[in-house]
Amino acid sequence: MAAFGTGARQLQGRGGSPGFRFTLYALLSIVIMFLDERSHWLENARYFLQAAAYPVQLAVSSPSAAWSWLQESFATRDELRKENNRLRAQQRAIEIRSMRFDALQKENAELRGLKEALPAVAERWEVAEVVNVELNSLRQRVLLNRGTSNGVFKGQAVVDEKGLLGQTLHVGPWSSEVILITDPEHAVPVQIERNGLRTIAVGAGDTASLALPYLPANADVKTGDLLVTSGLGGVFPAGYPVARVAEVHHDAVQPLAQVRATPLAGIDLDREAVLVWFRPDHPAAPGTAAMTDTKSGNARIQPLPAPPRPATAPGAEAEGATPAKSSASSSKSTAAPKPSPGTKGAAPSAPVHAAGTRTEAAAGAAAPPAASTRSEAPGAARPEAPRSDTSVATRSETPRSAAPPAPATAPSQEPAPPAKPAPAAPEPEQQ
Amino acid sequence: MNSEPRFRMLLTTLVALILTVLPLPPWMDPARPAFLVLTVLYWSIAAPRAGGIALGWFGGLGLDVFQGPVLGQHALALAFITYIFVREHQKIRSKPAFQQALIVFAAVVIYEFIVFAIDGWSGHPITSPARWLHSVTSAMIWPFAAAFLTHRYGRSS
Numbered sequence: 001m002a003a004f005g006t007g008a009r010q011l012q013g014r015g016g017s018p019g020f021r022f023t024l025y026a027l028l029s030i031v032i033m034f035l036d037e038r039s040h041w042l043e044n045a046r047y048f049l050q051a052a053a054y055p056v057q058l059a060v061s062s063p064s065a066a067w068s069w070l071q072e073s074f075a076t077r078d079e080l081r082k083e084n085n086r087l088r089a090q091q092r093a094i095e096i097r098s099m100r101f102d103a104l105q106k107e108n109a110e111l112r113g114l115k116e117a118l119p120a121v122a123e124r125w126e127v128a129e130v131v132n133v134e135l136n137s138l139r140q141r142v143l144l145n146r147g148t149s150n151g152v153f154k155g156q157a158v159v160d161e162k163g164l165l166g167q168t169l170h171v172g173p174w175s176s177e178v179i180l181i182t183d184p185e186h187a188v189p190v191q192i193e194r195n196g197l198r199t200i201a202v203g204a205g206d207t208a209s210l211a212l213p214y215l216p217a218n219a220d221v222k223t224g225d226l227l228v229t230s231g232l233g234g235v236f237p238a239g240y241p242v243a244r245v246a247e248v249h250h251d252a253v254q255p256l257a258q259v260r261a262t263p264l265a266g267i268d269l270d271r272e273a274v275l276v277w278f279r280p281d282h283p284a285a286p287g288t289a290a291m292t293d294t295k296s297g298n299a300r301i302q303p304l305p306a307p308p309r310p311a312t313a314p315g316a317e318a319e320g321a322t323p324a325k326s327s328a329s330s331s332k333s334t335a336a337p338k339p340s341p342g343t344k345g346a347a348p349s350a351p352v353h354a355a356g357t358r359t360e361a362a363a364g365a366a367a368p369p370a371a372s373t374r375s376e377a378p379g380a381a382r383p384e385a386p387r388s389d390t391s392v393a394t395r396s397e398t399p400r401s402a403a404p405p406a407p408a409t410a411p412s413q414e415p416a417p418p419a420k421p422a423p424a425a426p427e428p429e430q431q
Numbered sequence: 432m433n434s435e436p437r438f439r440m441l442l443t444t445l446v447a448l449i450l451t452v453l454p455l456p457p458w459m460d461p462a463r464p465a466f467l468v469l470t471v472l473y474w475s476i477a478a479p480r481a482g483g484i485a486l487g488w489f490g491g492l493g494l495d496v497f498q499g500p501v502l503g504q505h506a507l508a509l510a511f512i513t514y515i516f517v518r519e520h521q522k523i524r525s526k527p528a529f530q531q532a533l534i535v536f537a538a539v540v541i542y543e544f545i546v547f548a549i550d551g552w553s554g555h556p557i558t559s560p561a562r563w564l565h566s567v568t569s570a571m572i573w574p575f576a577a578a579f580l581t582h583r584y585g586r587s588s
Contacts, residue, residue: 022514025488032503136498137460138557
């Protein structure tokens with residue numbers, strides 16, 4: 001073994017030459033990487049390793065935790081009173097804003113033809129503290145001090161009081177690693193709140209921006225548009241605020257618009273985050289693997305049967321009728337980049353038009369419930385859309401294999417990712 | 432080998448691991464020297480028989496637990512450069528500090544390249560140039576780190 005270098009002779013003592021040992025370790029790490037990446041055999045090992053790492057992480061974060069505790073406990077009376085006043089004003093504002101909430105909810109249920117008002121989609125939430133540890137400087141990850149012992153599961157939505165933060169990626173018994181929406185590997189299916197245009201927001205790798213790389217150059221997007229979750233993708237429910245469009249750049253030679261958005265959540269300021277559990281049978285809820293029955297949700301909140309369509313359809317109505325079929329295929333194309341786990345497809349698509357109809361509720365009120373959407377809201381024929389979704393939104397769908405271009409009849413409404421759908425889109429779910 | 436240097440080795444490696452996960456302001460973060468790599472490399476030329484590749488591999492695995500998207504990624508990269516250092520420890524040890532720093536620079540670049548390659552293979556690529564920055568800072572800090580470890584935990588093998 002002299003070929004392995006000058007040190008080889010004197011290192012023969014333990015367990016073979018360095019070359020031999022290196023080969024063993026290299027093989028071992030390749031096997032581990034393969035198992036970790038391509039199968040789920042190491043989930044348990046990861047779980048225990050995360051448990052073992054947690055005390056170290058706590059210890060590492062303890063100086064900064066102690067510092068902020070000290071700062072808090074030495075806050076002056078004056079500061080406390082100021083904060084108290086501010087909080088009181090804030091609370092009053094929130095209460096006033098939510099005063100008509102119940103009435104609006106009932107009205108909404110009537111408009112949507114539901115038998116009773118929906119409960120809030122968030123069933124339960126828990127505030128978790130961010131453990132101040134460096135997870136990876138190149139990635140946007142944070143560690144929360146809640147784990148499976150608190151009922152946290154993988155792929156759970158994490159928000160703060162202003163907007164969406166991210167989702168859990170690895171969950172240990174007492175801690176969970178969260179991938180933020182600004183991580184370059186994270187993609188969140190969003191919808192422009194103003195017009196219901198759906199697209200995907202991909203993290204740009206820094207705390208201050210998201211990219212919207214799949215909007216065509218003629219897409220109706222403006223600076224200041226609010227992006228909300230579209231409910232596709234099976235992780236986030238529909239309608240949660242994500243970001244505000246900060247910059248739109250139309251380049252004449254580029255087929256796609258360059259759009260950047262600023263996340264609403266305080267990505268780098270948050271010391272606390274909220275883990276949310278959603279009602280699985282709520283129409284706005286993200287589809288979960290457990291929900292295999294696509295049709296039946298909560299039996300009490302099913303849509304009423306659609307009344308017959310009026311014979312004399314106005315122009316908008318007639319247009320709305322044609323996209324019914326095309327919208328099914330285009331909702332397929334948007335569903336495909338982030339397929340919901342399992343065969344669940346109905347719930348994610350249902351809330352989309354619910355969210356899409358908000359400003360023109362008057363139009364929706366005039367039309368029969370089943371056809372209450374404008375042409376922007378896909379799935380005008382509500383019972384049809386879920387069925388076609390179910391057929392395509394299976395787990396095995398890869399982004400490349402799906403995504404036909406948007407039908408020509410609806411060029412501006414469906415930003416079907418042309419040619420190259422989000423490469424990173426399904427990533428957070430696969431891990 | 433008695434167990435004493437092994438103990439010191441484990442202790443310093445653990446400290447290096449903690450230094451790696453210590454929170455820093457975001458602008459300083461990419462420039463954080465690869466403390467774990469420096470410590471493991473130091474021990475692999477100072478006491479190649481006591482720790483060597485096993486120390487590198489387990490240290491890297493520890494780093495994977497804290498930071499790696501894939502388990503075994505840093506372990507493989509660190510085991511590889513440790514192997515080179517263990518093999519060539521006599522040549523490297525006899526070099527002046529400046530040349531050692533250059534060698535360490537090359538080693539950290541190789542290490543980062545392996546990590547980068549595995550990132551790409553497993554579908555988590557980060558192409559930001561910031562990821563290469565710590566090879567420079569690691570090389571800059573190497574003479575001091577080596578002097579400190581020799582002074583504090585001394586007695587090369």
